[in-house]
Amino acid sequence: MKSLYDRLNDRLEHLESRNWHNGHHPSDFMLQEPGRGDDPEVDALIMLARRLRVAPRLQVDPGFAQRLERRMLHRHTELQVQYSGMKRPFFLLHIRPALGVALCLCLLFLVLSISVLALAAQISDPQNQLYALKRWEQHLQISLTSNAGDQASLEIQGARDRLNALPSLADPAHTVAYSQALADLDQQVQTATAAIKELPPGTQRQQLVSELSGLKSDTIHILRRLLPKLTLSERLATTGELAHLGGNVPYLTSGMLILPPHPHGRATISLSGSDLQSGAQLLVDGKPTGVTGLLQNGQLIFVVVNWKGEQHPQSLGLVDPDGTVVQTTAITIGTANGNTTSDGNHNGQGNGYQPTATPDTQQNGQSTSQPTQDQSSCPGLPQAQKLASKYQLSTDSHEAAVEAICALHQGTFTGTTSDGTTVTASRAYGYGEIEQLLTYAQYLASQDQTNPGGKLSDTNVSSYLAAALLTCGSSLEECEQ
Amino acid sequence: MEALERVLVRARQGDTEALSMLYKQFLHGIFGYIALRVPDRATAEDLTSDVFLQMVEGIGHLRANDEAGFTAWLLCITRVVVAGYYRQREKQPAQVPLPGDPWDQTQAERLVISASSPESDPVHWTEVREDWWAVVQAINTLTEEQRQVLVGRLILGYDVATIARMIGKKANAVKALQFRALQSLQRLLSNQQSLVHPHQRRKEEIR
Numbered sequence: 001m002k003s004l005y006d007r008l009n010d011r012l013e014h015l016e017s018r019n020w021h022n023g024h025h026p027s028d029f030m031l032q033e034p035g036r037g038d039d040p041e042v043d044a045l046i047m048l049a050r051r052l053r054v055a056p057r058l059q060v061d062p063g064f065a066q067r068l069e070r071r072m073l074h075r076h077t078e079l080q081v082q083y084s085g086m087k088r089p090f091f092l093l094h095i096r097p098a099l100g101v102a103l104c105l106c107l108l109f110l111v112l113s114i115s116v117l118a119l120a121a122q123i124s125d126p127q128n129q130l131y132a133l134k135r136w137e138q139h140l141q142i143s144l145t146s147n148a149g150d151q152a153s154l155e156i157q158g159a160r161d162r163l164n165a166l167p168s169l170a171d172p173a174h175t176v177a178y179s180q181a182l183a184d185l186d187q188q189v190q191t192a193t194a195a196i197k198e199l200p201p202g203t204q205r206q207q208l209v210s211e212l213s214g215l216k217s218d219t220i221h222i223l224r225r226l227l228p229k230l231t232l233s234e235r236l237a238t239t240g241e242l243a244h245l246g247g248n249v250p251y252l253t254s255g256m257l258i259l260p261p262h263p264h265g266r267a268t269i270s271l272s273g274s275d276l277q278s279g280a281q282l283l284v285d286g287k288p289t290g291v292t293g294l295l296q297n298g299q300l301i302f303v304v305v306n307w308k309g310e311q312h313p314q315s316l317g318l319v320d321p322d323g324t325v326v327q328t329t330a331i332t333i334g335t336a337n338g339n340t341t342s343d344g345n346h347n348g349q350g351n352g353y354q355p356t357a358t359p360d361t362q363q364n365g366q367s368t369s370q371p372t373q374d375q376s377s378c379p380g381l382p383q384a385q386k387l388a389s390k391y392q393l394s395t396d397s398h399e400a401a402v403e404a405i406c407a408l409h410q411g412t413f414t415g416t417t418s419d420g421t422t423v424t425a426s427r428a429y430g431y432g433e434i435e436q437l438l439t440y441a442q443y444l445a446s447q448d449q450t451n452p453g454g455k456l457s458d459t460n461v462s463s464y465l466a467a468a469l470l471t472c473g474s475s476l477e478e479c480e481q
Numbered sequence: 482m483e484a485l486e487r488v489l490v491r492a493r494q495g496d497t498e499a500l501s502m503l504y505k506q507f508l509h510g511i512f513g514y515i516a517l518r519v520p521d522r523a524t525a526e527d528l529t530s531d532v533f534l535q536m537v538e539g540i541g542h543l544r545a546n547d548e549a550g551f552t553a554w555l556l557c558i559t560r561v562v563v564a565g566y567y568r569q570r571e572k573q574p575a576q577v578p579l580p581g582d583p584w585d586q587t588q589a590e591r592l593v594i595s596a597s598s599p600e601s602d603p604v605h606w607t608e609v610r611e612d613w614w615a616v617v618q619a620i621n622t623l624t625e626e627q628r629q630v631l632v633g634r635l636i637l638g639y640d641v642a643t644i645a646r647m648i649g650k651k652a653n654a655v656k657a658l659q660f661r662a663l664q665s666l667q668r669l670l671s672n673q674q675s676l677v678h679p680h681q682r683r684k685e686e687i688r
Contacts, residue, residue: 005653008659009659048666052666057522058516061526068504068508072537076495
C-alpha cells in the first residue's frame with residue numbers, strides 16, 4: 001500500500017491533470033472532486049489544498065498587475081540608461097562575469113608577484129630558491145635603466161649586497177653558496193667597471209669611480225679577513241677574486257717536479273711566479289702536503305722526502321702564510337737521471353734535464369745564484385753545489401766535492417778508494433742518484449775507523465764516492481737494497 | 482510558447498519583452514506566496530512590487546538558466562523582502578487594526594466559498610470570518626521549505642520533480658514536505674479555530 005505522502009501527491013496530480021491543464025479555472029476542480037470517503041486523512045488535506053489554491057485573497061488584482069508591469073518596465077528602461085552611461089570596462093564586467101573573474105585573477109597574480117619580489121629582495125643566501133628571482137629582478141632593473149651611470153650605481157649597490165652576505169656564508173656548510181656569491185660579486189664589479197668606463201668625464205663618473213674604489217678596498221679587506229675560515233677551494237676562488245680586485249696575492253707561472261730515481265725517494269718541487277713567500281705550504285693536486293718551501297732566486301723550493309712512486313700531479317700549488325691559495329697546471333716533470341716531461345700549458349725545456357735555478361741556500365732563506373764554475377763545464381752546477389752544501393762540503397766549483405759531483409753527473413768520474421783501488425764511472429748519474437751515492441759515502445766515512453772525524457770532507461769525498469760506487473755497482477742496485 | 486530558458490537568456494540581455502513574459506508567468510505565484518505571509522492586500526502588493534523591481538535590477542547577474550533555478554532565485558528574493566517587512570514591522574510601534582475587511586471579496590468569491598466549504602474546513606472557517614490573519618500566522622509557522630513546496634505545487638502548479646530541482650531535494654523529500662506542510666497547516670488552523678473565536682463558533686452552533 002502506498003504511503004500517505006504518495007497518496008496525497010497522487011490525488012493532487014490527478015486533480016491537476018483533470019482540471020488545471022484542461023483549460024478550467026483553478027477553482028473549478030473543487031466542485032468536481034468529491035471526498036472519496038475511503039481515505040479521510042488525505043481527503044482533509046486535499047480539501048485544504050484546494051481551498052488554498054483558489055483562495056480569493058491569493059488572486060492578483062488585474063489593475064495592480066498592469067500598474068506593476070508598467071512600473072517594472074519603466075525601471076528597466078532607467079537601468080539601461082544608467083548602464084549605458086557607465087564606463088565600458090565596468091559595463092563589460094557586468095554582462096561578462098568571466099571577464100571579471102579573469103581580471104580578478106590577474107590582480108591576484110599581480111599582488112602575489114609583488115609580494116614574492118619584495119620577499120626575494122630580502123634574500124641574501126644564494127642557495128635560497130628566491131635568490132635566483134632576486135638576481136633576475138636586479139638584472140631586469142639594470143637592463144631597464146638606460147643611463148650607464150645609473151647602471152653602474154645599481155651594480156655597485158648589488159655588489160655591496162653580495163659582499164655583506166659573504167661573511168655569513170664563510171663556513172664549510174655553505175661552500176656552494178659562498179662560491180656563487182663570490183662569482184656574482186665579481187661579475188657585478190666587472191660590469192660596474194665597464195659601465196663607468198662608458199661615462200664621460202665629469203662629476204658623476206668621479207663619484208662612481210670613488211664608490212667603486214671604496215667597494216674594492218672593502219672587498220679586499222673583508223675577503224682577506226675571511227680567508228682563514230674558508231676551505232681550500234674557497235680560498236683558491238677568493239685569491240683569484242683578490243687578484244682581480246688588485247690585491248697583493250701570490251701568482252704562479254709554472255712548477256717543476258724532479259722525481260726521485262726510485263719510489264719513496266726524495267722529490268724536489270720548484271714553483272715559479274711572483275709575490276711568493278717562504279713558509280708557504282705545498283699543495284699537490286689541491287691537497288696539502290705539510291711541506292713548507294724556501295724562497296730561492298724567486299722560486300719556492302719544496303723537498304718532499306717520501307714521494308710516492310711515479311706520481312705525476314695534475315696541479316701544484318701553495319698555501320701562502322697569509323691564507324691565499326694559488327695553483328698551476330703548467331708542470332714540468334723531470335727525473336733525477338735527466339729525463340723531463342711537461343704537463344699543462346708549460347713547454348718542455350728540451351730532451352735532457354737542464355737545471356737552471358738551483359740556488360744556494362742560506363740561513364736567512366734568501367737565495368743567491370753564485371756560480372763559481374762555468375756552466376758549460378758542469379751542467380746543473382747549482383744542483384751540484386746544493387748537494388755539496390747538503391753534505392756540508394765546499395760549494396766551490398773548483399773544490400773536490402763539486403768537481404766529483406759534476407764528474408759523476410757527466411760520466412767522467414775517477415776516484416781512488418782508501419785501499420788504492422781506482423774506480424772509474426763512465427755512466428752519467430742523475431743528481432738523485434748522486435745524492436744516494438753521497439748518502440752511502442757518508443755512511444762509509446762514518447764507519448771508517450781510519451777517518452778521524454767520521455765525516456765526509458772535501459779531501460775524502462772522492463775516495464768514499466769511489467768506495468760507494470765499488471760497493472753499489474754502477475746501477476746502484478746494491479745500495480738501494 | 483517560447484521555452485523559459487531562451488526567455489531567461491533574452492531577459493538577462495535586457496530584452497523588455499522577455500522581462501514582461503517572466504513577470505506575467507511568475508506574478509501569480511509571487512503574489513500568492515506574499516499574500517500567504519502578510520495580513521493585508523496592500524502590503525502584499527507593495528512587497529510584490531519590490532520583488533519584481535529587484536528582479537529587473539538583478540537579472541543581469543543571474544546564473545540560473547532553467548525554470549527551477551530562476552524560480553528558486555525569485556523565491557529567495559521574495560523571502561528576503563518578506564523578512565525585511567517583518568523586521569521593519571518589529572521596529573515600528575504596535576498598531577491596532579480597525580474592524581473591517583482588508584480584503585475586497587467579490588460576491589462571486591463568496592459564493593464559491595459558501596458552495597464548496599463545509600464547516601469542518603479550517604480555511605473556509607477563517608475566510609468566512611474574514612480572519613485571514615490566522616491563515617497568515619499558520620503559514621508563517623511553517624518552514625521555508627514547506628512554504629516553497631506549497632507555493633510551487635498549489636499556486637505555480639509545478640510537479641514534484643521541478644520543485645525538487647528548485648529546492649535541491651529529492652522527489653520523495655518533496656512529497657514528504659508537501660504532506661507535512663498541509664498537515665501542519667490543518668492542525669494550526671484547527672487550533673486557531675477553537676482558540677481564537679470560540680464565541681463565534683457557539684453562535685453558529687446555536688443557529
